[in-house]
Amino acid sequence: MKKKARRNKMKIYGELLSILKAEKSNTDKIVLIHVQSKMNAPFDRLKSYISDLEDLNLIEDQMSYNLTQKGKEFLDEYKKILDFMERMGIADR
């Protein structure tokens, strides 16, 4: 069985912020188990990533999971890079 390539932190934070934003637009209260299944990461690691996001000032707090301005800018830049990779035909799907 092929081992899946490890994601780096920037990619993880980009994916996580994207999921949190999508969840937030669907429902007011974020259920972490839903985030976990979308992130495909163990729960303890997910909690540590969320804690990192708060430390980096990318989300407001671990209760609301609202994206800060810095978080929104980070996610915007992350999406632009993914878009560029897709346009260039090098995005892995």
Added chain:
Amino acid sequence: MWFLIKPYQTTRENRYLGLPIGFGFLGASYGLSAFAHSDPVFSVSPLMWFQLLARPFAFAFLAFTYYFSKKPSKNTRLIWDITLSVMIVALTSLFILFLVSPGLALDNYRLLSIYIRSFNIVCLVYITIHTIRSHLKTQDSKTILTPFGYLLLGIGQYSLLIWNVGDVNDKFPFYGGLALRWTGLVLFLLIAYRTFYGSKKRSFE
């Protein structure tokens, strides 16, 4: 160049290094080519050799980037790292050989350029097919410019191949090749511009 490094910066995947390296070599090669051809009388100078030798490496780096972009696994990462190392060693050896015995390399420029341009065309055909497939998968109009850009670079190389095989004093294929090359490069700039500056509506309110 900075936007070509972004995929690597974001993912830290070495396989995306081929994009900035490939386009970097391509830009350097085109710059040297413009300088070498500024002399109205065609002559084989060391600059001509440098631009000729740098280009296949550029296209090979790009082709490998596309080849490895579809297989993100631990094994392919290792193979990409080995490929990258081999390419760098080959490139360095070639330039050292050229610097140590330039007289040896100055013979048969036209013959070697035919082989090199054929190799470039093979690389560009592969990249074009890869990007067309990628476009067909996404079914998104924004991804069509990339295969078109590589196709233009490929036709440009073909035009220069015709010029090499035929009469070097007939400048039509040469200038045609240059025009296609610049159009292709402008398309890539347009892709980058549209991605990073042209999509205001995607920004957050």
